[in-house]
Amino acid sequence: MKKIKLLGICTSIRGRESGTYYLMKMAFDALKEEGVEKEIIVASELNLRPCEHHYSINAKMCVHPCLITQIDEKDEMARIYDGILNSDVVIFGTPIHWGNHSQLMQLIVERLNSLENANSVHGQIVVKNKVGGLMILGHEDGYQHVAGGLMNFLTAMGLIFPPQAYAAWVGESNEDTKSDQKRIESDKTIHEIFIDLVENAVNFARAILACPSCGHELDYIHQSKKKNYSK
Numbered sequence: 695m696k697k698i699k700l701l702g703i704c705t706s707i708r709g710r711e712s713g714t715y716y717l718m719k720m721a722f723d724a725l726k727e728e729g730v731e732k733e734i735i736v737a738s739e740l741n742l743r744p745c746e747h748h749y750s751i752n753a754k755m756c757v758h759p760c761l762i763t764q765i766d767e768k769d770e771m772a773r774i775y776d777g778i779l780n781s782d783v784v785i786f787g788t789p790i791h792w793g794n795h796s797q798l799m800q801l802i803v804e805r806l807n808s809l810e811n812a813n814s815v816h817g818q819i820v821v822k823n824k825v826g827g828l829m830i831l832g833h834e835d836g837y838q839h840v841a842g843g844l845m846n847f848l849t850a851m852g853l854i855f856p857p858q859a860y861a862a863w864v865g866e867s868n869e870d871t872k873s874d875q876k877r878i879e880s881d882k883t884i885h886e887i888f889i890d891l892v893e894n895a896v897n898f899a900r901a902i903l904a905c906p907s908c909g910h911e912l913d914y915i916h917q918s919k920k921k922n923y924s925k
């Protein structure tokens with residue numbers, strides 16, 4: 695059986711102290727399946743330079759590898775590019791901040807534009823046959839909006855989402871955030887939901903990467919080939 699590489703990217707600025715990291719690590723640790731190689735990138739531990747929006751000057755200037763990656767040795771976004779390109783399943787974790795994903799997640803989305811642009815502008819499919827998933831944590835509300843926004847970008851980048859591709863936790867409509875960590879750690883149902891998300895994503899990846907009955911690999915042609923953006 696093909697080995698599956700499972701990558702988690704935690705984008706809470708609170709890093710390993712965050713609820714997002716706690717649930718991601720718990721769910722990754724719970725997956726005991728053999729043949730799955732697991733890694734979690736804690737994005738707050740990396741030196742990530744913000745996107746400089748070369749796309750807005752000329753779409754063709756947004757390339758993979760990203761221009762910042764090419765010129766700035768201190769920038770560590772290559773960890774995330776390589777992590778995604780070497781994985782079969784990529785799970786992003788984000789807290790909710792005023793109804794949106796985290797600022798670190800937004801920085802990463804903008805830097806990942808180069809992978810999306812490789813396809814839509816340069817006609818090369820770089821991200822292919824990779825399954826996505828989302829872990830979203832709030833205190834009050836907003837996770838469906840966050841899931842919608844991120845799935846919009848991540849499918850454009852090339853990830854494939856199975857049904858119910860996100861797991862979320864929010865507390866109640868009050869300001870008592872100090873109880874959240876305890877509640878997150880003791881809620882076994884939420885643990886199961888996050889574990890299910892990871893298991894489903896891995897199973898889905900196994901099913902699509904190679905059709906066991908027919909031996910074919912999944913293939914598709916992107917619209918960019920038809921639109922000829924690169925001409």
Ligand SMILES: Cc1cc2nc3c(=O)[nH]c(=O)nc-3n(C[C@H](O)[C@H](O)[C@H](O)COP(=O)(O)O)c2cc1C
Binds near residue numbers: 834
């Ligand atoms: C500036 C800020 C804005 C926030 N906005 C929201 C929000 O719109 N909706 C929500 O449910 N929680 C909101 N929260 C609460 C966090 O999403 C929540 O505490 C979350 O569990 C933190 O996750 P973390 O520990 O992984 O960072 C906000 C927190 C901060 C600091």
